[in-house]
Amino acid sequence: MAKTWLVTGTSSGFGKELATLLAKSPEVNLVATARRTEKLDYLDQYDHGQILKLKLDTTDDDDIQNAVNEAVKKFGTIDVLDNNAGLGYFSTFEEAQDVDVKHMFDVNVFGLAHMTQAVLPIMRKQKSGVIIGLSSVCGLAGVPSLSFYCATKFAVEGMYQTLSAEVAEDGIKVMLVEPSAFRTDWSGRSSNKTNTAYPDDYKLVKESMEATEKGQGKEAGDPKKAAKAIYEQVTDNFDHLPLHLPLGAAAVQGATANLKSILSDIDKYSDLAKDADFK
Numbered sequence: 001m002a003k004t005w006l007v008t009g010t011s012s013g014f015g016k017e018l019a020t021l022l023a024k025s026p027e028v029n030l031v032a033t034a035r036r037t038e039k040l041d042y043l044d045q046y047d048h049g050q051i052l053k054l055k056l057d058t059t060d061d062d063d064i065q066n067a068v069n070e071a072v073k074k075f076g077t078i079d080v081l082d083n084n085a086g087l088g089y090f091s092t093f094e095e096a097q098d099v100d101v102k103h104m105f106d107v108n109v110f111g112l113a114h115m116t117q118a119v120l121p122i123m124r125k126q127k128s129g130v131i132i133g134l135s136s137v138c139g140l141a142g143v144p145s146l147s148f149y150c151a152t153k154f155a156v157e158g159m160y161q162t163l164s165a166e167v168a169e170d171g172i173k174v175m176l177v178e179p180s181a182f183r184t185d186w187s188g189r190s191s192n193k194t195n196t197a198y199p200d201d202y203k204l205v206k207e208s209m210e211a212t213e214k215g216q217g218k219e220a221g222d223p224k225k226a227a228k229a230i231y232e233q234v235t236d237n238f239d240h241l242p243l244h245l246p247l248g249a250a251a252v253q254g255a256t257a258n259l260k261s262i263l264s265d266i267d268k269y270s271d272l273a274k275d276a277d278f279k
């Protein structure tokens with residue numbers, strides 16, 4: 001029987017590539033969502049009754065509930081939720097603007113959380129389901145110029161790592177996808193930027209922002225390959241679905257270096273740490 005996937009943010013990037021792949025599969029009912037449904041016309045060529053296009057701004061709770069209701073009405077259930085919608089924000093930590101930071105948290109953290117809360121009762125009842133979160137290597141390691149973006153993705157990592165333990169007994173699996181830089185619209189139109197007024201003091205941030213700008217459209221990661229990897233994990237590797245799926249060589253390198261450094265601190269200070277307990 002066809003599995004029903006609901007994907008957020010399918011107008012471009014990873015979401016569009018995954019939706020395209022899913023739309024071609026007879027094994028899939030696709031609920032493709034976007035803030036503006038006219039951006040989903042690319043799916044019409046594949047539609048043989050197994051595609052539902054819906055307006056969904058993940059910061060709007062009515063949109064969320066409506067999308068979940070419509071998906072269940074048309075296909076009976078939701079088997080896979082892919083929380084893909086997200087945006088970035090480049091700034092020094094010091095100069096970050098609350099309005100940008102809060103909006104990013106609304107999309108990257110609360111949008112994903114509310115989507116997940118809306119779908120969980122359905123998956124719990126059927127005792128199965130897969131919940132995917134588009135995190136980032138920035139959820140596993142800090143990156144200069146992206147402090148608050150990293151904060152949103154660390155939040156996603158913490159929420160989903162915990163959720164995976166809470167829902168495992170109900171047959172629900174959780175997968176965090178952790179890409180490095182991929183060729184999508186993310187670093188361009190999907191990221192706000194605050195240029196630093198202290199160029200002499202924030203060289204690292206400036207270099208990082210310049211490198212991102214220069215690298216736009218030349219990022220190492222191929223979003224088609226990422227979509228294929230996500231799809232194949234869910235369909236072919238379901239029994240061993242990883243909680244963490246880093247994608248891109250830089251994701252492997254960045255995450256490994258940071259996790260090693262955390263382990264090294266833990267090892268070095270383990271006696272001091274243990275000594276802080278009551279005797």
Ligand SMILES: NC(=O)c1ccc[n+]([C@@H]2O[C@H](COP(=O)([O-])OP(=O)(O)OC[C@H]3O[C@@H](n4cnc5c(N)ncnc54)[C@H](OP(=O)(O)O)[C@@H]3O)[C@@H](O)[C@H]2O)c1
Pocket residue numbers: 008009010011012013014015034035036039056057058059084085086087088107111134135136137178179180181182183184185186187189190219
């Ligand atoms: N590309 C990378 O290098 C990279 C690396 C690691 C993680 N990621 C993560 O991957 C995810 C997808 O981004 P992408 O790289 O594919 O970039 P993208 O091409 O810019 O796609 C972002 C998508 O999110 C949607 N979106 C933004 N705000 C939304 C909202 N409030 N409600 C619903 N949809 C919303 C956008 O819709 P509109 O067309 O309406 O703006 C767009 O479809 C994000 O979570 C991002 O943080 C990206």
